[in-house]
Amino acid sequence: MKYVVELSEPEKKTLQQLSRKHPHQDFRTRGLALLLLDSGRRVHETALELEVSDKSVYNWIHAWHDNGLCGLLVGHKGGRPRSLSEAMIATAIEAASAELMTLRQIAQRVEEVHEVPFPCRLETLSVALKRNRFSYKRGRYSLKKSATPRSSP
Structure with missing residues (x-):
C-alpha cells in the first residue's frame, strides 16, 4: 500500500530543520523519513535507508496526518535515566x-x-x-612564600 505525503514549502523547511538540528536522533529520523516520502520514495525504501521497521514509518505518517508536527514530537523515551535526582x-x-x-x-x-x-x-x-547554570570553579591552593628567601648552593 502506498501512502502519499505531500508537504508544503513551510512544512518542508520545518522538517529539514528538524532533521538536521533536533537534539534527539529519533526526532531527526522522523523528519527525514517524511522528507524522503515527500520526494516520492516508498515506505519500504525509506525504512531500509533509515534502518527502521516499515511499521515505524507508517506510524510516523499517521502521526503526521493526525497531529502534524506535534504528532512527530511526542514519544521520546530514549536514553538512560539520570543518576542524580x-x-x-x-x-x-x-x-x-x-x-x-x-x-x-x-x-x-x-x-x-x-x-x-x-x-x-x-x-x-x-x-x-x-x-543548571551554576558556574563552578575548583578551589586552588595559593603558593605559600616563605619569609626567608632560599639560598642558592
Whole structure:
C-alpha cells in the first residue's frame, strides 16, 4: 500500500530543520523519513535507508496526518535515566552556593543530606551543576612564600 505525503514549502523547511538540528536522533529520523516520502520514495525504501521497521514509518505518517508536527514530537523515551535526582542536584547547588567546596565535598554533603551513597562520578555532578547554570570553579591552593628567601648552593 502506498501512502502519499505531500508537504508544503513551510512544512518542508520545518522538517529539514528538524532533521538536521533536533537534539534527539529519533526526532531527526522522523523528519527525514517524511522528507524522503515527500520526494516520492516508498515506505519500504525509506525504512531500509533509515534502518527502521516499515511499521515505524507508517506510524510516523499517521502521526503526521493526525497531529502534524506535534504528532512527530511526542514519544521520546530514549536514553538512560539520570543518576542524580532533581532533589540531589538542588542540594548540591545549595551546598556549593553556601561555601567554597570541592566536588568531592559537595558529593559528601549530598550523601549526608539524602542518606544514600553518591550514585555517580564527580564529573557527572560537575555536568549537572553546569546544566543548571551554576558556574563552578575548583578551589586552588595559593603558593605559600616563605619569609626567608632560599639560598642558592
